[in-house]
Amino acid sequence: MKLIRFGEAGREEPGVILEDGRRIDASGEFLDYDESFFAMGGLDSLAEWVKEGCPDGVEIDPAVRLGPPIARPSKIVCVGQNYLEHALEMGGEIPTEPVLFLKATSAWSGPNDDVLIPRGARKLDYEVELAVIIGKTASYVAEDEAMSHVAGYSVFCDYSERAFQKEHGGQWTKGKSADTFAPMGPALVTREEIADPQELRLWTKVNNEIRQNSWTKDMMFGVRDVVSYISRFMTLLPGDVIITGTPSGVAGGMNPPQYLQAGDHVECGIEQLGELTQRVVASR
Structure with missing residues (x-):
């Protein structure tokens, strides 16, 4: 998987890049890619969400700023x-x-x-x-x-x-x-x-x-x-x-x-x- 964060500096939201290159907003399912996310098995949960087709995830405008990929x-x-x-x-x-x-x-x-x-x-x-x-x-x-x-x-x-x-x-x-x-x-x-x-x-x-x-x-x-x-x-x-x-x-x-x-x-x-x-x- 490829994890990204996007949006205004200091207010980024979590997302993913799919194999076809599309950027998908994951903020409806995950708060952020931070210490708690990794410690609580967030990568496994994210992988399952992606496998299911990113339900309720919307595509991110390619023009939107990318922040650092983790908090x-x-x-x-x-x-x-x-x-x-x-x-x-x-x-x-x-x-x-x-x-x-x-x-x-x-x-x-x-x-x-x-x-x-x-x-x-x-x-x-x-x-x-x-x-x-x-x-x-x-x-x-x-x-x-x-x-x-x-x-x-x-x-x-x-x-x-x-x-x-x-x-x-x-x-x-x-x-x-x-x-x-x-x-x-x-x-x-x-x-x-x-x-x-x-x-x-x-x-x-x-x-x-x-x-x-x-x-x-x-x-x-x-x-x-x-x-x-x-x-x-x-x-x-x-x-x-x-x-x-x-x-x-x-x-x-x-x-x-x-x-x-x-x-x-x-x-x-x-x-x-x-x-x-x-x-x-x-x-x-």
């Missing part, structure tokens, strides 16, 4: 430097364990929403990433059980302000958490639709120029590994999001760096999952 999660857990070539281009040490940091959920954004340049920003960067959405509570999960805790996958762009991240001391979170820095979508594609999350091509284009072009098999720590690993240090709740790292080709790794500017157009995609498209705009 704002309790946390966004990020895996840093998880692709060897990206770690090298950024001049970091090769990690021997997953590098973890958090991204503020107030950065939550839709797949086609504008990206706002924060006040004082001068090194705005992009990072296409495979997002993993947790489907049931995960705490001290063994690697061989980790995938059963995954609800599905989506496309994520981990926008980053490198000066905030690296030149202001402390941890990376301050460079990762500005408003609009966490777009996800266009859909949550459920786990059974993806045969192997480590066999997906992912890419970024800036103004139609390919910047990133890689495969999820190049992760140093795969989906199974990171779900299990993170669950050792914090409880992952239903609806939580793990973003699994980015390949090489980010703006800060270029010589010279080519950071994003107002007016730039960014496209991030992962095969079988879809694409995000954002316009970069100055702070309002």
Whole structure:
């Protein structure tokens, strides 16, 4: 299945994309795709509703805005430097364990929403990433059980302000958490639709120029590994999001760096999952 949310920012309604591409409003049956939905077996109920032909569901106008495909999660857990070539281009040490940091959920954004340049920003960067959405509570999960805790996958762009991240001391979170820095979508594609999350091509284009072009098999720590690993240090709740790292080709790794500017157009995609498209705009 492909889960979507649509409508005005902050007031999105749940829906689905059918195999024929039609978007169907599911708000008559489900309140939202949030922690309670996943915890109470909502995916199974939604699948049954779709199998029955989406009774009382109406088609959504294709022009209606898509929001992030799940409600704002309790946390966004990020895996840093998880692709060897990206770690090298950024001049970091090769990690021997997953590098973890958090991204503020107030950065939550839709797949086609504008990206706002924060006040004082001068090194705005992009990072296409495979997002993993947790489907049931995960705490001290063994690697061989980790995938059963995954609800599905989506496309994520981990926008980053490198000066905030690296030149202001402390941890990376301050460079990762500005408003609009966490777009996800266009859909949550459920786990059974993806045969192997480590066999997906992912890419970024800036103004139609390919910047990133890689495969999820190049992760140093795969989906199974990171779900299990993170669950050792914090409880992952239903609806939580793990973003699994980015390949090489980010703006800060270029010589010279080519950071994003107002007016730039960014496209991030992962095969079988879809694409995000954002316009970069100055702070309002």
